Amino acid sequence: MTQKLPFEALSVETLPSRLGDNEALRAKIGKDTSAWKVREVGDGNLNLVFIVEGASGAAVVKQALPYVRLVGDSWPLPLKRSFFEYHALTRQEERAPGSVPTIYHFDEAQALIIMEYLSPHIILRRALIEGRQLPNIARDIGLFMARTLFRGSDLHMAARDRKADLALFADNVELCDITENLVFSDPYFDARMNRHTSPQLDGIVAELRADRDLKVEAQRLKHSFAANAETLLHGDLHSGSIMVTERETRMIDPEFAFYGPMAFDVGMLLANFWMSFFSQRGHEQSGKRDAMRAYLLEVTVETWVVFRAEFSHLWRTERTGMLYQKSLFEDQGDRLGAEQALDHVLHQIWTDLLGFAGIEVHRRILGLAHNADFETIADEDLRASCEAKALKFGRHLAVNRRQIHSIDEVSTLAALIEQESSI
């Protein structure tokens, strides 16, 4: 099935003729290509995304470009990220069934994935900006993270399989490089591609860049990100990588997938809820957002509670890998030994996720890739005020992460910072 032609970017016009003989796509949406309707809807930073509708259905065609779409061809980026996305999606579907779009076809040479068109799903970030309270996201995302992170690690997998997979994903160098630089380093010095709401944030930006403790923590977290190949991460699990309906939640876009620390996915995800929390004041022209803020804190609490519960459940029932073997604990009648080890592992994830969350907040306000939660606040003074609070919150998390014991404390901290005009 794989086309051997050299890579060529699709367009709305060429897609029907280029993919008209693709059996998977024809079977899904109908064989009459003259009836196909194609729209390009990519709103991310990197790729082309088409929705193709035919007589009997619809599908998404996602194609990588040989450069960063947000920046242009001055920043080349390998097509192989499509290969990593495809392999990540198949592993996620296996480990957390029903959590990602169904794949119909993958073409490595053309760097394209044909997959399920999720409808009427919208991007979670958009829903949160609109002030929609979705009842299932905490549970769905908490389960997704626990299942993919646990089942992709030496807690569950055969060591040989994990090492082979680690070698496969080690080649995802350029996308790791984006995270390594844009997330962990650039925000903390005058890097070329940085931007922030200016001049309103100039003072706090200078303060953060002079903050030795913060910078050391950010680099220690980068050290862990780069070295601690614990499990296959989604790698970019923010609210723009999640599609929702009132009842359903699907994780998309795992092209940043690689082997890293479990806490990274969890921390990035929670950071995006906390940023949504601090951005709500900027969206109050359409009505007060007190209930939405309360909802968002509840979501962070429930996500972590569900994650912990499911991770613990898997620890007790699927701990079949080489780490913390039952032969050392349960098989010796020492169930409590296994629980003690679980506490240690969860404690490490907790401590690290707070750090990753703090850094993620910073880079979304100080670095290259901002997010719509803040960007859509047109009033720059209002936006800067929301952003400044988030920056202070992020700094507190990153530097004090070993002294924060519970998610409730983080909720209290967020509420305190939100209420105080100067803190």
Next chain:
Amino acid sequence: MTQKLPFEALSVETLPSRLGDNEALRAKIGKDTSAWKVREVGDGNLNLVFIVEGASGAAVVKQALPYVRLVGDSWPLPLKRSFFEYHALTRQEERAPGSVPTIYHFDEAQALIIMEYLSPHIILRRALIEGRQLPNIARDIGLFMARTLFRGSDLHMAARDRKADLALFADNVELCDITENLVFSDPYFDARMNRHTSPQLDGIVAELRADRDLKVEAQRLKHSFAANAETLLHGDLHSGSIMVTERETRMIDPEFAFYGPMAFDVGMLLANFWMSFFSQRGHEQSGKRDAMRAYLLEVTVETWVVFRAEFSHLWRTERTGMLYQKSLFEDQGDRLGAEQALDHVLHQIWTDLLGFAGIEVHRRILGLAHNADFETIADEDLRASCEAKALKFGRHLAVNRRQIHSIDEVSTLAALIEQESSI
């Protein structure tokens, strides 16, 4: 140069005809193969080692066997370990020039490395058993560890190169598996291949296997060993992998090389000095060993001091990788920020090396692969008494590693345990 013939184990008889046309070997030892004298001297657990002497010199031919020599062909082991050893040796030579044998030739299909014959070097472990005080080992080994561990990490390398190398060594699955099981797990339950001095140690063995805190620590260390791909390790850096003269020190046998935590090599190495310390009483028939014991503690102190000093020097002068970039610290006039980060990194290495050291002591007394320090003590009661002290010392290090602040404290602890008859 590479032979395409299928693998065949060499023997003393076949070596001259099989390698008689090898240019590298002929150039080194002389072309007249009829004058070659061959001895097999492998005393390790895994491989064949030949010394070949000719008219003009000598060389070592090391060949992997497709099974574990210590156990036999019931335990197959891939020939590819020779490939990993070769690649580790070349990287070590590059990063710490003069610290490993010179390589003359590598044949992947025959799993053989032809290398420098070190003479009059002897195995460090043998020298220590004989009570010899070598003046340079602490300095030489401390420098070797700091240089290879620092320069093989994201502190120094380009991220792309490290990731590619990590993928290469990720395939060294079977040798990692040996460490993962034999070092971190088997000693703590009734594993098939375990043995210990019995019945003398039966009591303490039962105690250690019921020691929940110890077992949890051992597994957390295993977790770090398996996941934390920080740098290219030697992977088996004990006193049997080091050859010495009065003035020279060379590290050999890095076939266990893979990407793991820096603290592993340092911890295993120091553990072997501490085991030598506790074994000295078993060798006192040839004279008191008080001075030797004092020397061994001084060696551990100096090794760690040299390691810290060289690592810190490299941190200040060769920190060219993506971690803790100068752009965040020195380039902002914040030299102290870089020093703060260095303290954090060294603290982590210190805390973890104590754990790895404790576990290494245990596995050498309770697991499959014992060491000659204790094994050559013929009196079983005396041997058991030495071993029991080492076991208690190892347990103390592994469980209390976060509360031990200096290498001097460890020396005091070792001396205390050595002096007390029941502790």
